[in-house]
Amino acid sequence: MSPRRPKTWHAQATALAVLGVSALALALVAPIPQSPLYHQFADTRALAIGRLLIPNAADVLSSLAFCAAGLAGLVRGAHAPPSQRMALRVFFIGLVLTGAGSAWYHLDPSSASLFWDRLAMCIAFAGALGALAGERLGDRAARRWLGGWLLLGASALALWVLKDDLRLYVLTQFGGFMVLLIWLRHSVRPGACALPWGWLLVAYGLAKVFEAADTSIWTLSGQLIAGHALKHLAAAAGVIPLLIALSRADRGLDQGSGGR
Template sequence: MGKRAKIYVIILTAILGIAILYLIKPEAIPQDPSYYEFADDRKIFGIANFWDLFSNIGFLFVGIWGLLQLNKLELTKWNKINVQLICVGIALTSLGSAYFHYQPAHDSLVWDRIPMTLVFMPFFSFIIALFITNKYHATQLLLLTLIGVLSVLYWIIGEHRCESCGDLRPYALVQFLPMVLIPLILLLFKKTNQQLKYLFLVFIFYGIAKVCETYDKHIFDLLNELLSGHSIKHFMATIATYFLIVWIRKTKAGFTNTL
């Protein structure tokens, strides 16, 4: 299969993913109020939801460490901006998520989700630049990042317009569509020295994080109220971001022609 045909496969898969979501969910998906009912709401040291809040600290350390490590790499301008944006997004996720868990509400959730889009979309842009083409790197990075931020703003504007008017479908696509397209890109555009074991660990720990989030209370009960699934989710996602930074560092040597 030629390169152009492979690109068409990626585009068609993306279109299909969007179409499937909007066919399955033809109406807007507002934020479920039960989302804010976390299993572990204990107050420790006078701080409500302590463990859900404190468990975000790892993102801050990984983000700062990532900036220090990746700034040492000899990258082109837009590749450096790309990886810096990923690291900043990771660090800001720590602050945004901590703020959200301190005061769980629609408005504080915005500051949790926007930083996450600064990780999801620049990561996707970086994959495209490395494996497909870096010819339009600046444009795709800015465009994808803007789409990510706008997906959150679109949701919150709807929530403010009227109760249950928010629509999470664009944000869902921002979060999950790259998780489908990235493995497909890796499969179609194979390169040597990919260090894919680290990228595989990113997906594994992110998947575990999502499972822990889904079974928040079940895990809390299973662990005799030691930690909740949501708190463990933060730890697992932190490990995922760590391996993402490691992958970028290790992979750099295999992409000297594009980086």
């Protein structure tokens, strides 16, 4: 006999409580402005391709790994179960946009170009959260959390642009991380495709380490590669286990229906 699955309302209430406490804690600290030092990266080498000169080439080109992961996901996720399909589509579209936005940002790093990078990431965050909600909590929860997180992301970007305050954006990133950890404790719903979100979370955590160690890695590698390019590659690589799981699930459907 399979273990009894906790009620979905309990899982959602727990997530909301964690988010509420996190929001209160952030409200009690001073506004977090965008540091101008954020735009200073270790590897500023340009790459000439014919007459085309790509500034900050390693960071620009490594961003395209998100585009590759997102496009592959749109193909692999086309036949995902209905409770996950819409949110997964948003997630993978968000990854494609993240690759484009990150490449655009790194061509000429500034707060103005960073907006497009963060807008795309907010879309991807919302898609991931909605997809896991569909997998563990059902279709209604997937729609609710997908829409809610898109709204939260838009509000976070508006607060940053209008007030130069990143507190709400911090919540969209790390609050979503905590919610995913909470929901991973719940069993997969019947008929849903079990996706290895844990690998994505590990990759995301590793990417943040690479980001923080940008200059240190650049120095230790003898100026071969910096941490920020590795950040892009690590985060995009975290999507690969999801693509494999979606591919296996799709092959299972094919076999189960006699090849359709």
